[in-house]
Amino acid sequence: MESPLIQLENITKSFGGVKALKGVSLTIQPGEIHCLAGENGCGKSTLIKVMSGVHTPDHGQIFINGKKYKHLSPLEAIKEGIQVIYQDFSIFPNLTVAENIALGSELSAKRKVVSWPNMRRIAKEALSKINVDLELNEKVENLSVADKQLIAISRALMQKAKLIVMDEPTTALTHKEVDALFKVINGLKQDGISVLFVSHKLEEIFAISERITILRNGSNVISEQAKNMDTEKLVYHMTGRKLQDKYYDVDVKNKVPILRTDKFGLDHSFENVSIEIYPGEIVGLTGLLGSGRTELAESLFGLLPATSGRVFINSKEIKIDSVQKAVKEKIVYVPEDRLTEGLFLEQSIERNIIASTVVSLLTKLKMLNQDKINQSVENWIDKLGVVTHSSKLPVKALSGGNQQKVVLAKWLSSNPNILILNGPTVGVDIGAKEDIHNIIKDLAKDGLGVLLISDDLTELRQNCNRVLVMNKGRISGEVRGRDFNQKTWSELQEA
Template identity: 65%
Template sequence: MPKALIELNHINKSFAGVHALKDVSLRIDYGEVHCLAGENGCGKSTLIKVMSGVHAPDHGEIRIDGELRSQLNPIEAINSGVQVIYQDFSIFPNLTVAENIALNGELAQRKKWINWSKMRQTAKQALDKVGVDLDLNAKVEHLSVADKQLIAISRALMHRAKLIVMDEPTTALTQKEVRALFRVIEGLKRDGISILFVSHKLEEVFELSERITIMRNGKNVISERTDQLNREKLVYYMTGRQIDESYYEVEKKTGTPLLRTDNLSLKGCFEHISLSIHPGEIVGLTGLLGSGRTELAESLFGLTPATGGLIYRDGQAVNIQSVQDAEGHGIAYVPEDRLTEGLFLEQSIERNMVVSVIDGQKDKWGMIDGKKVKSTVRSWIEKLGIVAHSPLSPVKTLSGGNQQRVVLARWLAANPKVLILNGPSVGVDIGSKEDIHQVIRDLARQGLGVLMISDDLPELRQNCNRVLVMKRGRIIGESEGKSFTQEVWSQLHDGHDEEAGLAENRGSTA
C-alpha cells in the first residue's frame, strides 16, 4: 500500500453550535492527485483549513508523514509541506513576479538587506520547476489569471511543498489555460508532489484525479478510486438525488427573431457579428479569453455601445447607447463576476432583488411600498428556490448558487424578453447548477430568448439549441447544441486558423 503523506482521522469541528465536520476522514498518498468534491456548504473548506492548521479540530487526529500533530498551526503546516492555493491566490498585485515568489523567503531569514539578484535567481528556479517563462519584473496586476496561478504554485514549491491544495483552480481559466495547468499538475505528480483539488467541473475530476473523496452535510459519503465511479454515481453521491442531464430541445424557429444583430462591431473588440435569437431559443456563445464574447454581451446591454452595425428587437432597428436603452427594449444581462459586477454584497437580499425594478415598487404617492417589495421578493425566493435565513440578510452570506439566483431574480423581475447570461454557473456546485439550468429552460419554454456565454462545454451541450464560437472578435462557426463536444470545439476553433492559412497561401500563389 502506498505511503500516506497526510491522514485526517475522525475529524469533528463545530462553530457556534453548527456541526461543520462530523467524523470526517481523509487520506492522501505521496504523488497522488486527489479530488475533494461536494456541494457548497458540505464542509470542504473547513476540512482544508483543518489540514492547513487554520482551524484546530474539536476531536480526531492529524498525521503528516505518519507523525501525530496534536497542535498543528499554519506555520507548522507549511513547514511540513502543506500549501494551500485559494481562489484569490493570496498574491500582491502591486509587486513584481520575482517579489511575489521569493520575497517571503528573504524576509523569513530576517536579513537586513535584500539580495535582489539572488531573489530573482530563486524566482527563476521556481518558475523553471513548473516549466513556465514569465517576465520577473512584470507587475502581477497586469498578468492573466492563469499566470497568477502559476506564480502561486511556484511560490508553494519554494517552501518545499509536498502537498498543494488547489481550491477551484480552473474557475476563471480558458480551455487552453486549463490544459496548460493540467500539464503542470502532471509534472508535479511525477516529482512526487501530491495534489488535492476542489472542483465542481466533473469532466476535470475524472480526467485528473486518481481518487475522489465526496462530502455531503459535513460527512464523508465515499472515498473511492476514480475508475470505480462514473458521472451518474458521482452526482448522486454529491447531491443525494438524481440529476436531469437531458438535452434542451425546441423546434427549429422561424419568423421574426426576438433579437438580431447585423454586422455589429465595436472597434478593437469585435466586428461583423450577425446572430439571431428566437423566442424559446437558448443560443450558446463560447470562445477563448480575448475572443470578444464578453464585449459583445456588454454592447448588447448598452455598457459599451457598438460603433457599427445594427441591433433589431422584434424586427425593429433599435439604438442601444446605455443600460437604460437595453432595459427599455427588454434586454437583461447577468454578468460573469457576480461579486463585483452583479451584487451589492453588503446590502440585503431584498434590496439586491428589487433594485432594477424599484420604480414598480412605489405606491400612488411615489413612496416605496414595503408590502409590494416583500411580496415581489417572497415570490422570487419561492420561484427560484433561494435558501436564505431571511430576505434582510446581507447577500454576501449566501452560497455561490444562491447568490447567482438572486442576480437572476433581479433581472427576471423586470420581465425581460431577452436574457444574456455570462458564465451562469461559474463557481456553482452541481446541484445548484442543475437548478439554475432548469430555471433557464423553463423561462425559455415560456418564450424568453436566451444568450448563454460559457466555457463549460457540457453546460452548452445540454442547454443550448445552437452554439456559436467566437475567435479574435468574429463568429467563426456554429454547431447544434447536443452535438457540441470537445472535438467539435477543436475543429471549429483550431480548424479556423488552418483554413485561414490555406486561403492566404492560395491567394499568394494566385
C-alpha cells in the first residue's frame, strides 16, 4: 500500500480556552476522494487550516509526503501540493479568466514584464487538464459560480496540487453543475490527485466519496470506507441521534385556499402560473436555475410586482405591488441568501428578531418598550431553539442554522398566514436542518400556508405534501410529496 499523502495524528487546537480540536487524526491517500463531514462547529474548518499551515496545532504531528512538520507554514503546505478552495474561491472578480489562473505562475517566475501569450498558454493548459473550455479574456465577475469554481481548481493544478481541499463546493450549484463538478473530481483522481471533499449533503457525500471521516464536537467519531456506510449511520455519527424518515401529509378537503394565483406572470421571468396553497399545507417548489421560481416568490412578496394575472387571499382578490402590501396581507418571505438579504449581520440577535415588529413594541411616547422586547425576543429564542447565551450578541456570531432561525423569528413575530421559504436550510448542518423542518411542520399544523422552495429532493419529499416543478417560467407538473424523487423530477424537467 502506498504511503499516505498527508497524515495528521492526535491534533489538538484551542482558541481562548475553547478546544476546537481534541486529538483529531486524519489520513488521506494519494488519488483518494475523501470526505470530511460533521455539523457546523465540529472542527472541520480548523482542521483544514491546520493541514494548510494557517493554524499551528497545540499538540500532535503532521506528516506530508513522508516528511514530518512541527510548524507547517502556508508556503510549505503549498510547496507540498496542498491547495484549499474556500467557498469564496479567493479569485479576483475584476481580472480575466487567464489572469486569475496564470498570475501566480507569472509571479513565481519573477518576470519583470508580464508575458500575455505565456499567460494565455498557461491558462489554456490548466483548463484542458479538467476538460473545460472558457473564454480566457472574460472577466471572472461575469461568470457563473460553477465556472468560478472551475477556475479555482485550474489555478490549483497550476500550483502542482497533490491534494485539493474543497470546502462546501456545491452550496450554490444546480444539479447539472454538481454532476459536472463530480466528473472533474473523478478526473483529478485518475491523475493521482487527492480531493478532500468537505460537505454535509448526504446524497453528494455518498455519490463522490471513497472514504468518510466524521468529526463531532472537535473529536473523531469514525473514519470508514463509504461503501460500508449508509445514510442512517452517517447521520447518527454526525449528530449522535437517529433521524426518522417522516413524510408530511395533510387533508385539505372542504378548505378554502389561503393563497391562490390565476394566470400569474412577470415579464421575462414566468407566466400563466396558477397555484393553490391551503391552510396547513407545505407546498414545495423546485426547478433549475432560471426556471422562474425565485422570481415567483419575490412577486408574491411584492419585491417584483407581477405584470399579469390575479392573486387571491382567502378568496379575496388583492394586488401585491409592494412589500408593505404583502406584509399587510400577512405574507412573509425568507430569502435564500440570509447573509445579505435576511439579516443585519453587525446588529444583535435581539434587533434582528424585532426588525419586522418594532412599531408594535413602542410605548405611547414612541419609545421602545424594553420589557416587551425582552419578552418577545426570549419567547422566540426559546420557541425556535436558537442556541446563544445572550440575545445581545451580533447575529453574525451564530452558526448558519441559528442564523436561519433568527430570520424565521423576525418574520414569524409578525403573525403571518402565508410563509414563503427560499432555500430554508442552505448551508445548514443536519441537526439544525431537522430542527428547522420540525418548526416548519409545526407552523403548518397551526394553520399557516407554506411555500417551500428548494433544490434538496430529500427535503422536498419529507416535508411537503405536494411538490410543484417549474421549467422555463411555467409549472410543468405536480407530484405528491412522498412520491417525489430524482426520476419524477427529471421527467417533469423534460415535460
